[in-house]
Amino acid sequence: MPVTDTTPYDADRARFSRSALARLVLCDHAVDVSKSAEGLVPTGHDPDTGPGGRVSQAAQLVELAERALASAVIYERERGSSWGEIAQYLGMEAGEAEDRFAADLDHWNTAFEVPYRLDGTGRKRIPQLPTAAYDPVWACKHLDLWAYLRHRGTGDKHAVSSGLDTPEA
Structure with a gap:
């Protein structure tokens, strides 16, 4: 059931x-x-990690990287990149790239049309956009701070938000 009230x-x-x-x-x-x-860099806790533990961490890293790749494809499509331009960096044909990421793009586009769904109780709205897109003001603050603390010495307190294209107010 779509939710139409705004937040x-x-x-x-x-x-x-x-x-x-x-x-x-x-x-x-x-x-x-x-x-x-x-998390994969330090070795001090290796003795406390069960057999296969580092493989588990590496597998999670690959899963997160795949999610980042899908996000990169969505971003590139939003900024006008063709499937051919995207596919050349993936080592595949344009049609293959489009097929591979069709579900991700469909979910992204649908989330703008139906931004919320109700939970099982019918009382709580669940955002369909990823958190950073749902609450971009918070995301800008969070990501700017993360980048600033990670890249000390650059002095750029708006390393993320300063490069975003936002409509004029």
Whole structure:
């Protein structure tokens, strides 16, 4: 059942282009990949990790990287890249790339048409967009801070938000 009432996040989200929202999602997913990869670097806790534990971590990293790849494809499509342009970096034909990411793009597009669904009780609305696209103001603050703390010395406190295309207010 579609939910049509608006929330305060809807007005904030309307200030951003779909391309900017897709880029925020890609940034957020890239942070997840980075954090997951960091967990594989230290060796001090290896004795406490069960057999196959590091394989489990690496598999999770691959899963997160696949999610980031899908987000990158959505972003590239939102900014006008053709399937041929995307496919050349994936080592496949344009039609193969389109088929591979069709479900991801369909979910993305549908989330703008039906941004919420009701939970099983029928009382709570569940956003259909990824968190970074649902609440882009929070995402900008969070990602700007993450980038600033990670890239010390650059002095760029708006490394993420400054590059987004947002509609004029």
